[in-house]
Amino acid sequence: MSNLKRYPGFLPMTIFCLILLYAPLLIVMVYSFNESASITRWGGFSLVWYRDVFFGIEAAKYKAAAWNSLIIAMSAASCATVIATCAALAMLRGGSFTGKSASFALINLPLMVPEIVTAVATLIFFSSIGFQRGLLTILVAHIVFCIPFAYLPIAARLQGIEAHYEQAAMDLYASRWRAFRLVLMPLMMPGIIAGFLLAFIISLDDFIITNFVKGAGIETLPTAIFGAVKQGIKPDIMAISTCMLMVSVLFVTASYFVNRLGNQNN
Amino acid sequence: MANLATALEIVAVDKVFGTGANAAIALNKVSFSVHDNEFFTLLGPSGCGKTTLLRIMAGFETVTDGDVMLYGKRLSDLPPDKRPINTVFQNYALFPHLSVAENVSFGLQMLGRGKAETAKRVADMLRLVHLEAMADRKPSQLSGGQQQRVALARALAPAPKVLLLDEPLSALDLKLRQHMRIELKQIQQETGITFIFVTHDQEEALSMSDRIAVMSAGQLQQVGSAEEIYEAPKNRFVADFIGETNLFDADVISNNGSGLRVRIAPGMELEADGNRPDKRETCVSIRPERIVIGTDETVPCVVDKLVYLGTDTHYHVRLGCGTLVVVRAQNDQGTKGRFAPGDAASISVAPGAAKVLVD
Ligand SMILES: Nc1ncnc2c1ncn2[C@@H]1O[C@H](COP(=O)(O)OP(=O)(O)OP(=O)(O)O)[C@@H](O)[C@H]1O
Numbered sequence: 001m002s003n004l005k006r007y008p009g010f011l012p013m014t015i016f017c018l019i020l021l022y023a024p025l026l027i028v029m030v031y032s033f034n035e036s037a038s039i040t041r042w043g044g045f046s047l048v049w050y051r052d053v054f055f056g057i058e059a060a061k062y063k064a065a066a067w068n069s070l071i072i073a074m075s076a077a078s079c080a081t082v083i084a085t086c087a088a089l090a091m092l093r094g095g096s097f098t099g100k101s102a103s104f105a106l107i108n109l110p111l112m113v114p115e116i117v118t119a120v121a122t123l124i125f126f127s128s129i130g131f132q133r134g135l136l137t138i139l140v141a142h143i144v145f146c147i148p149f150a151y152l153p154i155a156a157r158l159q160g161i162e163a164h165y166e167q168a169a170m171d172l173y174a175s176r177w178r179a180f181r182l183v184l185m186p187l188m189m190p191g192i193i194a195g196f197l198l199a200f201i202i203s204l205d206d207f208i209i210t211n212f213v214k215g216a217g218i219e220t221l222p223t224a225i226f227g228a229v230k231q232g233i234k235p236d237i238m239a240i241s242t243c244m245l246m247v248s249v250l251f252v253t254a255s256y257f258v259n260r261l262g263n264q265n266n
Numbered sequence: 267m268a269n270l271a272t273a274l275e276i277v278a279v280d281k282v283f284g285t286g287a288n289a290a291i292a293l294n295k296v297s298f299s300v301h302d303n304e305f306f307t308l309l310g311p312s313g314c315g316k317t318t319l320l321r322i323m324a325g326f327e328t329v330t331d332g333d334v335m336l337y338g339k340r341l342s343d344l345p346p347d348k349r350p351i352n353t354v355f356q357n358y359a360l361f362p363h364l365s366v367a368e369n370v371s372f373g374l375q376m377l378g379r380g381k382a383e384t385a386k387r388v389a390d391m392l393r394l395v396h397l398e399a400m401a402d403r404k405p406s407q408l409s410g411g412q413q414q415r416v417a418l419a420r421a422l423a424p425a426p427k428v429l430l431l432d433e434p435l436s437a438l439d440l441k442l443r444q445h446m447r448i449e450l451k452q453i454q455q456e457t458g459i460t461f462i463f464v465t466h467d468q469e470e471a472l473s474m475s476d477r478i479a480v481m482s483a484g485q486l487q488q489v490g491s492a493e494e495i496y497e498a499p500k501n502r503f504v505a506d507f508i509g510e511t512n513l514f515d516a517d518v519i520s521n522n523g524s525g526l527r528v529r530i531a532p533g534m535e536l537e538a539d540g541n542r543p544d545k546r547e548t549c550v551s552i553r554p555e556r557i558v559i560g561t562d563e564t565v566p567c568v569v570d571k572l573v574y575l576g577t578d579t580h581y582h583v584r585l586g587c588g589t590l591v592v593v594r595a596q597n598d599q600g601t602k603g604r605f606a607p608g609d610a611a612s613i614s615v616a617p618g619a620a621k622v623l624v625d
């Protein structure tokens with residue numbers, strides 16, 4: 001690896017990629033603290049846009065959208081994690097059953113289907129069964145597309161746990177359920193938490209599907225931001241974006257530490 | 267010592283993995299019984315079905331045919347958690363998220379034993395395996411030998427009727443293994459629990475067991491005490507697998523009822539224990555240490571090779587007809603240094619040393 005540095009053009013290439021990846025983010029973060037209303041000219045440091053977001057005239061709208069996003073992300077991630085855990089147990093501990101490979105494909109298919117297709121299909125589905133669009137439709141749609149994201153880290157973790165542990169528990173008079181509760185689940189926990197966090201971030205961040213299935217007047221943060229941007233980019237959008245970025249960073253960091261803790265324990 | 271009440275009985279157990287063209291027979295009509303309070307060993311080469319049989323006893327595998335009985339009660343329909351049998355797993359399978367004490371108390375808690383009783387039992391078990399000081403450690407903070415003891419304590423804590431041990435010593439180094447042999451045997455005698463011990467190491471089996479069941483390719487070959495298995499092997503496989511031996515294809519000369527007079531090589535006739543009615547030829551086994559090498563010209567031979575083993579030396583000698591015979595002599599008996607490759611010598615077989623085998 002150390003030899004890589006000797007290749008001609010390595011340094012400029014690296015810098016170019018880093019700029020491409022992070023400069024826009026950096027600009028958004030920096031300009032969210034801009035005193036002036038311009039999005040290109042620096043007018044000194046200030047928290048005025050944050051005050052605007054939290055206490056300004058549109059604060060109520062953003063607050064409602066933020067609450068919706070949090071509630072949906074929390075519930076969708078929780079449901080998806082439970083379902084994904086059951087799916088992983090069935091796939092990896094259920095022995096062989098008919099339709100096993102089909103089930104595996106079905107669990108992971110949402111990762112491959114273009115999101116816009118899922119969005120349109122979900123919308124048509126809800127309309128055709130006469131389901132009133134609103135918070136509930138968003139939640140159902142989010143649970144569905146969060147399942148594969150929760151499934152991946154959970155299944156990866158479970159795959160690394162030998163069947164001997166549950167067998168040892170049952171050998172020591174634990175019922176199937178207690179063997180799961182007292183032995184397998186604690187061992188799976190890092191994977192379950194990682195799956196939950198990933199699903200949470202994916203849900204928090206989703207725009208396309210949400211925009212299709214949300215009812216009129218109901219907004220999540222991404223749709224609220226999109227709505228606001230359509231009327232011109234104001235610095236308070238940058239403040240909201242920076243807040244969301246911080247939440248994501250927090251969750252990714254948390255999932256990293258959970259994983260490390262889990263690896264240490266074994 | 268074991269008394270002769272039957273604890274566990276294996277009745278004509280068949281086990282077939284897979285179906286149709288993929289079917290693999292892991293166990294073929296295996297039957298034996300294990301006595302109450304016995305140290306019983308399943309011995310056989312890798313892949314002969316030892317683990318499969320143990321998993322059937324523990325309830326992790328179902329039989330294709332046959333039955334497993336515990337004190338006269340059918341076990342076949344009981345799930346693992348309903349069988350008063352505990353297992354020491356080959357890789358220990360200690361719960362990594364629980365401390366040593368929590369591991370040992372797991373079975374007692376599942377059985378709903380009281381707090382005080384559990385604590386006392388855990389302390390007793392940890393004392394039994396000399397790990398009192400390690401109670402609060404996690405399994406990952408223990409050496410292999412210590413983990414092995416925790417696995418033993420955990421399996422013994424609920425006082426099972428039968429303890430199953432699947433090659434529990436195979437991951438330990440030689441010195442520790444030899445030490446644990448003695449300790450395991452001692453623990454078995456102290457606790458009075460029936461042990462069923464699996465190994466592919468014949469020395470381990472001979473040194474610990476009250477009785478040994480020798481298996482090969484899914485079939486039971488012989489059940490008996492260490493002496494019986496070693497001194498009176500039933501067939502070619504057992505004679506060859508346990509210790510070292512010389513196998514001869516011999517001609518039967520006469521039959522005197524309790525033994526046969528056989529010719530194992532031209533000019534070398536002797537009495538062999540055992541009987542094979544109506545056979546003109548038979549296989550005969552003679553252990554290397556029951557043959558004496560000398561120079562008295564009884565059966566002349568030529569020394570082919572010496573293998574020095576520390577306490578003993580193996581003399582590979584060739585008879586006049588070309589048959590190779592291995593002789594084992596202790597290095598303090600005056601034979602040491604008397605023979606070199608190419609020397610002329612002679613061999614004589616101790617009375618009662620030759621055994622007639624079923625092929
Ligand atoms: N789940 C299974 N599916 C198919 N075949 C199996 C299965 N388990 C064991 N076998 C086969 O059954 C035979 C006996 O295996 P088993 O594990 O009982 O051997 P063993 O005597 O314990 O060997 P070792 O000393 O190597 O542990 C082997 O041929 C093995 O390939």
Ligand SMILES: [Mg+2]
Pocket residue numbers: 316317318
């Ligand atoms: Mg095995």
